[in-house]
Amino acid sequence: MTIKIERPVLEAMLAHGRREMPNEACGYLAAREGVVCRHFELTNRDAAPDHFTMDPAEQFAAIRRMRDEGLQPAAVYHSHPETPARPSEEDIRLANDPNTAYVIVSLVEGTDPVRAFRINRGEVVELPLEVVA
Structure with a gap:
């Protein structure tokens, strides 16, 4: 499953993360016809x-x-805020819905800023992320 996300939503998540520094920001992503078009x-x-x-x-x-x-x-x-976009041990431990996609936004310079994952009973699978216009 590929996560398709509109560029403005991607940029809004990064801005949210920067505003909340040094703390983690969090929220939901919503889709219409399979494309993430809104963040909460x-x-x-x-x-x-x-x-x-x-x-x-x-x-x-x-x-x-x-x-x-x-x-x-x-x-x-x-x-x-200070680590790459990959699930931490706590993220893996607290992931309780195998049907949920988890998107992580890294604010560390020089790293891939946004990645998506499915987490099921400790098993982490990266999902392809496609930015659309």
Whole structure:
């Protein structure tokens, strides 16, 4: 499965990550007809540089807005302010839905800034990511 994402959404995720530094940013990605066309910024309740916890009320509100706008949930995203875009041990341990795509945004210069993964019982599989106009 390839994650197709519009360039403005990709740029908005990177901007969100930079605004939240030194802490991790987090949110949802939503798609229309298989293309990620919207991001929903959520609050990292932990306000920490190495992990995140989404606000449950914001999660429910984002899912409602997606449904109201005819969008489908496509992925969970979060930033890594100081490490590459790959799942940390904690990311792998806390990934509880094998059907969810996890998109990681790295703010480290010189690294691949955005990568996507599926995580199932500790097994990490990278998903192709295609940026579309």
